[in-house]
Amino acid sequence: MMRLVKHGLMFGNLYEVSAPSMVARYNRALEHLTGKRTALEAFHVDISGFSPEIGDELDDIHYLNPHGCNRQFILLSIEQKTAPLLNARFSTSRSILKRFIEDNEEQLFALSIRDCVVGELVNSIYSITSPQDLFYIRAIEVEADTVGGHSEAGDELADKIEAFMSEPDGWWDDVLIADMIELSKHTGDIIRTPLAISSKSYEQGNFHTSHFGGLYIFRDVKETACIASRRMDIVVDLPVKHLFSLEDRYEVADFLNRNQLVEPILDAGGSVAKSLLKQKLDFIVIDTAASQGEDLSDVSRRDLRALRRKYHQQLPAEYHALNDIVHRLELKDDKLWVEPENAAYFYLLRSRNHRDKNLVNMLLSELTPLDFRQLFICHKDAFYGHYRSWSEAKKNYAVQFLAEEYMVDKVGTRLELFGPEAAMAEEDQADYGFGRNMGPWGAIPGEQDGEDGVQ
Structure with missing residues (x-):
């Protein structure tokens, strides 16, 4: 590490x-x-x-x-x-x-x-x-x-100042004045520098937790769900409509689409989409070559083509399915979409631009672990877990790639991969299945304390 x-x-x-x-x-x-x-x-x-x-x-x-x-x-x-x-x-x-x-x-x-x-x-x-x-x-x-309790002392001093200014006999209350002087030694001038920390409540709506092996809780969406990172027996009733694991590909895909949480990477445009998919293909080739004991030091584009030819039969289903999509893109084929049983399906998705964008991309990164760059960006704990099991060759390649390609331009890379971030005004709007900022009884007054789920 x-x-x-x-x-x-x-x-x-x-x-x-x-x-x-x-x-x-x-x-x-x-x-x-x-x-x-x-x-x-x-x-x-x-x-x-x-x-x-x-x-x-x-x-x-x-x-x-x-x-x-x-x-x-x-x-x-x-x-x-x-x-x-x-x-x-x-x-x-x-x-x-x-x-x-x-x-x-x-x-x-x-x-x-x-x-x-x-x-x-x-x-x-x-x-x-x-x-x-x-x-x-x-x-x-x-x-x-x-x-030292400065904020609490500041609140106490503020109350005493209020009493001193408002009570008729405050000016002659020696005990009150003595208490104010003693507290001010501890707090300083709270008139010029207020010490009160505002107590606010922050909503925790949709979120991921590492408890129980990893759970994604979606309860502020039209069709609620709890999605486990691995298959597990949950014997208690949970207040959600759906309960499944990441292994349930059809169910996860249906949930994401029904709640309009994802969009195809292909929507980014032909050249951008093709570039992103080719990069994912490279990561899959690297994974296979590393497992075969290849030295991946200073791998060039030409070396990657040679590795594709050399290990074509050993490359996993994800590679062949994605490669087929890339070929169709190059031929401007209209029939580009695939069904969830296709190994490439989740590699073709990214989150829509909504307040839970980071959470959904985190979920997708677990479904596409061969894309180590997205796993690193969206779910570092999962990345570190996978990293420990990799060969030395893949560890070296991943570290070099992330340090030289991602770390030098984080903003640009994230923009290319996930699209523009939601504007603040859009982030602060919630959609619970009735329209933005609308509830079953009409408009929702405000969502100022909403949580966007950013890691």
């Missing part, structure tokens, strides 16, 4: 903590939340304050998320908002944390100058023992304050 780390493909874009004062602050916060401390003098943290180095030191990668459903966090700086979220149990968690930081940026900046801000993503349950528990999670409340 060190190859991934060295090329910035794993633990990339983390926030560095190396100043002694910052390490000391982190230790106070860590002890406050977990009763533990770190002996490390420097480390890196993600958006939630989790450090992979400290996770190794404590032999506990879930030290900030012990029960897997109410993630705790440590904010040393608002700069953490650009960092990834490691070991995410829910696909919505990073998005909620980022929005919380952005909603309270001024207050968090002022508070983090004094101390660490610590908190928790709180929902209505404290442990997950059954898939049914996941459906009790609807809204995530973010609770936060400094280790």
